[in-house]
Structures are given as structure tokens and as C-alpha cells.
Amino acid sequence: MPYTPTSRAFTSPLFLTVCTVLIVAVLALPATMQAIAEHYTKLPAEIRVPLDEFNAHRVPGFQAVQSREFGIQDQDIGTDESLTLTMARLDKSGQIEDRDTLLHIAYYDGSGESGLRVSHTPEVCYRQGGATIQSVRTVRVDVPGLSSIPGYEHVGETVTARLVDIALPGGGTLVDIYLFVSNGEFYHDRERLRFAMSWASEPRVYFAKFEVSAIYDDNTPFDEAKARVKELIAAALPVFIEDHLPLHDDLMRVDDDEA
Amino acid sequence: MSQAAAAQLEPFDEHARSRAVKALIQVLLLTGLWLLLIREEYHFFGIRMLGDSEAAHALAAPVLIGLLIYRRWDLLVRNLRPGSLWGLVLIGIALVMFAVFTWPFFIGYPRQAAIVPAVAGFVLVVGGWRVLKLSVPMLVILLLAVPIGWRQYAFLIVIPETQTFFVTEAALNLLPGVLVTMDGPDIYFTRGAENGTIALGDPHRGASLFLAMAMIGAFVTYASIRPLWQFVVVAIFAGPILLLCNFLRLCAHGVITIYGGFEPLSAFPRLAAGLFALVLAYLMFTAVLGICNNIVKPVEQDDAG
Structure with missing residues (x-):
């Protein structure tokens, strides 16, 4: 040429x-x-039952208590639909154990200014608050009975979550495990969740962050706290899904004025 | 003798410089059109570059790219060839990236980084494969100038940051008469009767200026024409150099605060330590390249002898 x-x-x-x-x-x-x-903007997917009505009595092996270890503050997390509960494990005799486990759920229906923006993950937010992130890794959590919930048969009885080991400002160490649920699927990675929501086939999309944390120290080693956190996830996650999350039919419904 | 080396020895024809200037203007024109295409991103670029020290280095990118073009001008002129249709493929990839990361995936970084394959495509269309190969340094600088979303950046640096905190605490404790303890990202010190805090500063307290230091490293490396193996050596050493400079930045921040008697949130220790780290990165990359040059020269002389 x-x-x-x-x-x-x-x-x-x-x-x-x-x-x-x-x-x-x-x-x-x-x-x-x-x-x-x-x-192709996704329509909002309203929560089926507000989180205010979360029934902690349905969480087996745990009981909601007044917080003894956590200072709980209201924060702007981009949604009004959130729940923070301090739970204590029940021992074999049904007595409340003396360590707290914090359950935090936030539901995003895709409406409002923040829409489906996934802005909050503990390893970034705790760090902003002055904590030091000691490690971040992926863990598998057994959730017995998960696959028997209608719409979740394909998931199996195990979910993958992200574990964050945190040194808090002012002393203390925390084990925090979180995962996301969106349109019947589980994610532990923010970016994968963003891709999945963009690619969802349903006209309505939601996502929820399900997070459990516990303090560990000399009296309660890391592994013990981690086991308790996993136990609470296994106990509370099915309740949250069954009682609150939209059903598949809800996600497929498009009203005449929205079409 | 390699093709590039052979081309370096070819004399210019009388119109070569004129053709090269026109080719450069063509690339600039096409880049201008691309900048028009991504006009919606300027607000984000402006906020990041002018308001965030982690992205401010992007402001230097046009100057550095201009300097690299200047340094390689004769080589670019000699290697100018007819454009390749493959450039259209690269431009197509860039357009697809721009479109896909607008919808369905609304993700800023890949949408903004699409400028790199786009400019590569412009260079290929205008100057051919040899000129594209010689333009890799400029494209690397361009890529480093694209700001990474601060959440992604925070996620990427979260563990190096923690490790750097721990090592910094240990290092500052080696200072005579100074006792240092860490609480989160803050370091508390006692020196004689004096107590104080080294607040390492939000938002990227323990891991900062990585991209700026990487840009310096890329510029220093690409400022001269080098054999490929030297780029490989620099690439291997780049990670450790950046981590070491970041660690020494925190140490410098601590030392300045402890011995200078500054308040915890004073800007001076942070700025001085940042500048120190950038200069250090420059010196370290220069040193690695200097060692590379001096290792090979005696070997070449021996071979010649």
C-alpha cells in the first residue's frame, strides 16, 4: 500500500x-x-414486609436483647428500609449467653436518588470510620433449609460470604461477615452484584445486604466469634428471605402505568 | 539488528517531518472528537483531579505525554508508515466499551479507560504498527491518568494499607526515646514529656499516591529507548518500590510530626511526606534503571573485546 x-x-x-x-x-x-x-431502567421492587416487622422470635437459637457490647448509631446508608438487632445466642438450657452478635440488614428497592447503587461494604466503611482492616477473605456458610424456600431451590444449602477482620478505633476487634441477596441470588462481591443487577432478566430488581458481626477478644477467640456469626447467618437468613424478600412473581409484575 | 534499530538509522526523506507533524495533528483531531464523545465524564474528571490528591497526577499526564513524544520524535518520524485498517478494530472496541459500560453496566472506570484503545486505534490508523509500538509509553501514561473510582481504590489498597501501618509502628518505635502505639489509623507517640498524635489523614491514610508514583516510574523508564528486558526488570521492581515508598512516606510523616511538634491534623507533615515519597520513587526507579544500564555495559564490552 x-x-x-x-x-x-x-x-x-x-x-x-x-x-x-x-x-x-x-x-x-x-x-x-x-x-x-x-x-430498560429496572422498576423498583418493594420489600414484601417492612423490616420493622422482622420477627426475631423466628430466629432459632437466638434472642433479641438490649445491646451490651455495641454502640449503635443511626447512619445514612441510602435506604430507610434497614434493621439493626443485637442478638444473643441461647445455650442448651435456653439461657441467654453473655456475648452479643449484631445483625444488620439493609434493603434497597431501586427507587430514590441512590437507586441500585451499591455503596456500602464493611471493609470500606469501617475503614472510613477509623478502623483498621486486618484481613478480608471469602467464607462459605452453611444455611440448612435454604434450598427448601420456594425460588431458592437452585442455591443449595451453602452460601458464599465475605469475612472482614477489623481492629476498631479505641481498641477491640470485630469479625464481620456479609453477603448480598439480589433477585434470589447471593453475592459476596460488590462488583459481581453490580454486574448481576445490570443483567437481571426480571423487570424489577432489588438488593439487600445481610451482615452479622461479633466482637472477639481474649475471652472469646476469633474462631469462636466467627462460628457464632455463621450460626446467626444460618438462623436468620432464611427468616429474612421467607418473610420479607419479594417473590419471583412480584419481580415479574409490571403494572399498566409502568409499562 | 532489529527493525526499530534499522529504522533509527534510516535517513529522513524531505517530507518525513512534515508527514509526521500532520500525523500528530490527525491523532490530536481524532482524540478531540473522542473527548467530545465523553463530554459527560468531565464533571467527574474535574472533581477527581482538582479535589483528590489520588487523581491529581492526571493533570500532569498531557505534559508527560508531550515530553515523551518530544523525546521520541525522530524515531517516530522514521517509523511512520501507512495507517492500518486494524486501527478501526481498536476504535470499535473502544466504542463498544464506552457503550456497554454506559448500559447495561453503568461503571465509570472502563468507560473512561476506553480512551486508551481509542487513542491506540487513532495512532494505528494514522501511523501504522511501528508507530503504535513506539507509542506504548504514552498509552501507559494515559491509562495511569484515568482515575480509579475511590471505592474500588479503597478496596484494592485496604490490605497493603494495614500492613504498612504495622511496619510503620515498628519502625517509629526504633527512634531513640520515642514510644509509639497505634490505634486504628492514628499513631500515638510519647517523646520525653511530650505526647502527640500522628493522624495519617483521610481518606487514603496508609496507602496513598500509588498511581502518581507509578506514573513517575513509567515516565522515568520510558524517557529513554531501552531494551525490553529493562522494562521487565522495572515491572518486577515496581510493586516493591511503590510499597517501600509508601512505607517511607508514613515514616517521614511520623518523624516530621514527632520532631517538628506539629498538630495532628497539620497539612505540612502530610504534604512534605508526600513530596518526599514522590522524589524517592523517582530516585528508586532511576537507580534500578542505572543498575540495569551498568550491569549490561561491561558485558557488552567483554563481548566486543
């Missing part, structure tokens, strides 16, 4: 083709993508 003479550099077919492609893209692509995005 002979070299383009100097005088024709700006009128070579290849250069003009690229210019044309880019000019068309400049004029049409952002507006087209915006229109497509608006057309």
Missing part, C-alpha cells in the same frame, strides 16, 4: 472513515445509550 502523499493526509479514505465514525458517535451514541438505559 503506497504511503499517502502529504497533501492528501487529511483526505485519505481511512482517516475520513474514522472521522465519520467518530462524528456519528459523538452526535448519536451518548443520546442513544441514554435512551436505551432509560427504556
Whole structure:
């Protein structure tokens, strides 16, 4: 292919083709993508039963108690639909054990300014609050009975979650395990959740963060606290799913005024 | 003799410089069109570059890229060839990236980073494969200039940050007459009768300026034409150099605060330590490259002898 003479550099077919492609893209692509995005915007998926009505009595082996170890503060987490409960494990005789386990659930229905933005993960938020993140890893949590919940048969009896080992400012160490639920699927990774929600086939999309944490120290070693956290996830997650999360039919429903 | 080396020895023809200038203008014109395409991103770029020290280095990118082009100008002129249709493929990939990460995946970083394959495509269309190969340094600088979302950045640095805190605490405890304890990201010190706090500063307290230091490293490495193996050596050492510079930045922050008697939230120790780390990164990358040059020269002389 002979070299383009100097005088024709700006009128070579290849250069003009690229210019044309880019000019068309400049004029049409952002507006087209915006229109497509608006057309396919996911509809909000309201929670079936508000989290205020979470029935802690349905969580086997645990009881809701006044917090003895956690200072609980109201924070803006981008949704009004959230729940923070201090739970204590019951021993074999049915007595409350003396260590707290914190259950935190936040539900995002996709409406409002924050929409489906996944902004809060403990390893980033605790760090912002002055904590030091000692380790972050993935753990598997057995959740007996999960696959017997309608719509969750494919999930099995184990979910993958993320464990964060945190040194709190002012002393103390915390084990925190969290996972996300979105349209009947579980995620431990924020980015995967974002991809999954973008790709969801249902017209309505929600996501919820399910987080459990416990303090560990000389009296309660890390492994013991971690086991208790996993136990509470196994006990409370099915209750949350059964009682509160939208059913698949709810996610598929499109009202006439929304169509 | 490699193709590039052979091309380096080819004399210019009378129109070569003129053609190269026109090719550069063509690339700039096409890049301008791309910047028009991503006009919606400027607000984000502006906020990040002007308001966040972790992205401010992007402001230097045009200058560094200009300097690299200047340093390689003769080589670029000699290697200018007819453009390749494959450039259209790269531009197509960039457009798809832009579109897909607008919808269905609304994710900023890959959408903004699409400028890299786009510019690579422009270079290929205008100057051919050899010029594209010579433009890799400029494209690397461009990639490092694209700001990473602060949540992704926070997630990436969370563990190196923690480890650096621990090592910094141990190192500062080696200072004579100084006792240091850590609480979260804050370091408390006692020196004689004096107590104080070294608040390492939000938001990226323990791991900062990585991308700025990487950009310095890339610039120092690419400022001269080098054999491939030197790039490999620098790439291997880049991670440890960045971690070491970050650790020494925290140490410098601590030492300045302890001996300078600054308040915990004073800007000076943070700025001085940041500047110190950037200079240190420059010196370390230069040292690695200097060692590379001096290892090989005697071997070449021996071979020649």
C-alpha cells in the first residue's frame, strides 16, 4: 500500500472513515445509550414486609436483647428500609449467653436518588470510620433449609460470604461477615452484584445486604466469634428471605402505568 | 539488528517531518472528537483531579505525554508508515466499551479507560504498527491518568494499607526515646514529656499516591529507548518500590510530626511526606534503571573485546 502523499493526509479514505465514525458517535451514541438505559431502567421492587416487622422470635437459637457490647448509631446508608438487632445466642438450657452478635440488614428497592447503587461494604466503611482492616477473605456458610424456600431451590444449602477482620478505633476487634441477596441470588462481591443487577432478566430488581458481626477478644477467640456469626447467618437468613424478600412473581409484575 | 534499530538509522526523506507533524495533528483531531464523545465524564474528571490528591497526577499526564513524544520524535518520524485498517478494530472496541459500560453496566472506570484503545486505534490508523509500538509509553501514561473510582481504590489498597501501618509502628518505635502505639489509623507517640498524635489523614491514610508514583516510574523508564528486558526488570521492581515508598512516606510523616511538634491534623507533615515519597520513587526507579544500564555495559564490552 503506497504511503499517502502529504497533501492528501487529511483526505485519505481511512482517516475520513474514522472521522465519520467518530462524528456519528459523538452526535448519536451518548443520546442513544441514554435512551436505551432509560427504556430498560429496572422498576423498583418493594420489600414484601417492612423490616420493622422482622420477627426475631423466628430466629432459632437466638434472642433479641438490649445491646451490651455495641454502640449503635443511626447512619445514612441510602435506604430507610434497614434493621439493626443485637442478638444473643441461647445455650442448651435456653439461657441467654453473655456475648452479643449484631445483625444488620439493609434493603434497597431501586427507587430514590441512590437507586441500585451499591455503596456500602464493611471493609470500606469501617475503614472510613477509623478502623483498621486486618484481613478480608471469602467464607462459605452453611444455611440448612435454604434450598427448601420456594425460588431458592437452585442455591443449595451453602452460601458464599465475605469475612472482614477489623481492629476498631479505641481498641477491640470485630469479625464481620456479609453477603448480598439480589433477585434470589447471593453475592459476596460488590462488583459481581453490580454486574448481576445490570443483567437481571426480571423487570424489577432489588438488593439487600445481610451482615452479622461479633466482637472477639481474649475471652472469646476469633474462631469462636466467627462460628457464632455463621450460626446467626444460618438462623436468620432464611427468616429474612421467607418473610420479607419479594417473590419471583412480584419481580415479574409490571403494572399498566409502568409499562 | 532489529527493525526499530534499522529504522533509527534510516535517513529522513524531505517530507518525513512534515508527514509526521500532520500525523500528530490527525491523532490530536481524532482524540478531540473522542473527548467530545465523553463530554459527560468531565464533571467527574474535574472533581477527581482538582479535589483528590489520588487523581491529581492526571493533570500532569498531557505534559508527560508531550515530553515523551518530544523525546521520541525522530524515531517516530522514521517509523511512520501507512495507517492500518486494524486501527478501526481498536476504535470499535473502544466504542463498544464506552457503550456497554454506559448500559447495561453503568461503571465509570472502563468507560473512561476506553480512551486508551481509542487513542491506540487513532495512532494505528494514522501511523501504522511501528508507530503504535513506539507509542506504548504514552498509552501507559494515559491509562495511569484515568482515575480509579475511590471505592474500588479503597478496596484494592485496604490490605497493603494495614500492613504498612504495622511496619510503620515498628519502625517509629526504633527512634531513640520515642514510644509509639497505634490505634486504628492514628499513631500515638510519647517523646520525653511530650505526647502527640500522628493522624495519617483521610481518606487514603496508609496507602496513598500509588498511581502518581507509578506514573513517575513509567515516565522515568520510558524517557529513554531501552531494551525490553529493562522494562521487565522495572515491572518486577515496581510493586516493591511503590510499597517501600509508601512505607517511607508514613515514616517521614511520623518523624516530621514527632520532631517538628506539629498538630495532628497539620497539612505540612502530610504534604512534605508526600513530596518526599514522590522524589524517592523517582530516585528508586532511576537507580534500578542505572543498575540495569551498568550491569549490561561491561558485558557488552567483554563481548566486543
